[in-house]
Amino acid sequence: MMNATALLRNRWFLTGFLLCYVGLLWVLFLDIYKPDILIYKLYRGEQQADQQTIMQLYQDLMSAEPTERNMISYIRLAEVLARQGRPSEASNMWNLLAAMEPKNSGLRLRLAMALHNAGKYAEADDHFAKLLKESG
């Protein structure tokens, strides 16, 4: 009978084990990053989704806290929302991101433009003014 040491040097065992291990990780990854993968596909135009799905994604992200790790999904969904004709929701997302990183002028600019597109000119002007002030 093969002992554990021999198993560790058995190529067939190692190949089989690694395939199973990587497969398990893959399944786990797809489960954890399911919304992020969908947002990426929507953003790239590789997949279409109904309004209900998009709004569900929007609700989920808005109810969570954006972090450095998933910030990219917020940005992408804001872009998708803008393209879908939902500037108000898009501006809400940019607002969340700008609040997370108040010193990030790029995010503030995107927020200001999103507010402008949503017809919220007064709020947009405030942010444009702040940007002008910061740039000296």
Next chain:
Amino acid sequence: MHMFYKAVIIAVLGVYLYYLVYRALYTINPDALTFSLVYYYAELHGFVAMALYFFQLWNPTKRKSPPVPQGLSVDVYIPTYDENPSLLRKTVLSCMCMKYPHKVYILDDGHRPELAEMAKELGCFYIARDDRRHAKAGNMNHALAHTDGDFIATFDADYVPQPDFLEKTLGYFADEKVAFVQTPHNYYNTDSFQFWVNPEKKDKWNEQDVFYRLMMPGRDYWNASFFAGTSAVIRRKALDSIGGFATDTITEDLQTSMHLYKKGWKGVYHNEILSSGLAAKDLKSYHIQKLRWAEGNISLLKTENPLWIKGLTIPQRICFFATVFGWFIGFPQMIYFVTPAIMVLTGWYPIAPFDWPFIWRYLIFLSVIILGFKIVSRGHGKIRFDQIYNMMNFFVLIRAVGRTALKKAVYVVTPKGQGEAVKDIRALVPNLAVALLCIAGATWVALKLYYGVSEEVLGLGIGVFWVSMNGLLAIAVIHKTTAPYHKRKDFRFVGATPIQYKTATEEGIGVSRDLNEYGVSLVTFAPLPIGESLSLSLHLGPRVLQCKGTVLYYDPNHTQSTALGKLFNYGVRFENITQDERDMISQFCFNQVLPEFLQKFDHKESFMMRLVFWYYNRRRIQKRAPRKEMAFPLQVQNNGKALYTVTHDVSASGLSFTSHFCFNAGDQVGIEIYTPRETIQADAEIRYCHEIASDRLHYIGARFVDQARAGEAFARLTEKPAIVKLARQKVA
């Protein structure tokens, strides 16, 4: 040259310090504060460890043995508990064979009648005691009360000294303040998992080499080398002044040394391998040994902290603290091994912002640290191997810290002998866990990039680089320690000696590839009958051993086809040889084969010196005929005496070989080289004779007298390079 090393040390520590300050001021990540601080602690620990390491290497000593006075009274102690008697026999025999007058004592804590019998047979003394209090230290203290030598040489049961051990060490005691002389520890079973041997580059690496070949001479400069338990000589008067070997911790050697220094004694480190022992037989035994050393050293902090105890100089305090601090490396190493994987799996960054201003600083820091470490380690520091052994040990060292904090350590004897690298897979669980974590990390990064859920290519790229490095280290440990080693009962010494053989129908001469007292791997020019008996004449230096052997198997892996014909390799077992004959082979292996192997594989130059040698050798190689390493039987005729030996290398203009006696430069000798195709005869002039081991092994260089005639014959040995070059010139 010392100034250069000192400048490098200061520059490297300066860069490290700047990096740490920059990290503390700008790159602690508040979003993952604990994680970030833990990683910062590992870097800070690394700085302290490096500063202590460099302090010890400030100015390593290079001592030459002073002349030894006659008439000293020397006792040799061999403490033992449960080691194999056949292993102990080699040690006792070699101790008996040391040339300087002495008495040998077997200190048996195992009360074994066979050892008492062996002591009687070999003519040494046997001491046993009623209890086992204080383990090895207690055993030696008991012997101190029953012996009267002014100097005590100690050897572990597996440590075999060279015949000139005492002559090389006793001379230092002319200085009345010298308490002990320590020599390097060395292992002879180079097929152990603790070794990395590269036969092509003539390079070997063992974890202990840096400590015993470099750090101990460095500590010697600060008068802070220490008695390391074996391969040392101690002055009885010094031991008496501190009440004998220390018994408060399980590492009696380190504590004894500290006691001696506290009393104002001096220590000496003689950096020449004069004895060799067996590396732990498997990973479990190795970990037992590591755990004991670590626990013993760390427990010093509780019993006698070198930083505060009275009587030590400041450099001694720093050096002894460095020894203890070195055993705390487990936790920071674990942080280094798991952080990259945790970073890519969780998205927590230990360093933030991870931007270009940090990255270029980091790259400069890393390059300076690696280069500085390599330079200051003077050719001994091999980062890859160091890291593999850190990976092998990190969990044991963490355990040692925990156990020492919780309870008093208990002395456990390290099992010695041959075995498999890993029998119990539990010893590998930490490495398997790191390997799996790293595979998960690398997979995660690949999936993140494939599915586009992250755009942090730079952060993930650096993360996956370190994940891969750590994963490869863990896999290297698993691969190395699960390899099927030690199929033989005892280690075979790698070395060539001529062996004449006779079968029922023919006779010939061959060369050993490896050898021990049970058998030989024999290279011949003609096939031998498997299973049949041979009459053998083994040329063991000045002695010839006639014995019988049986051809057990043909080894196709080491059979070669050369331009000169085929070389066959057979496994031969010695039959019906007496214990005295076995002892003769064993002595030959330790006293001649091992020093030659060490001479070939142990010589290391510093980084700078290698560059210088490379430059000059390049020019020399262009001028001289190319030399080719080949081990063929060689007979040298000198003044009517015939010496059977083996060629080391041969060229169209000369050859080199080893001999048990020295020739004089300018001597004319007749030589015969036996090759598969022909026996080549020539006259040669001895050019040089270098000593490998005093009075018993010399490296000889000779030049053919009739260059044109001999050159043609020997050009066939060196095969193509010289011939092809000449042919091309003619065509042109």
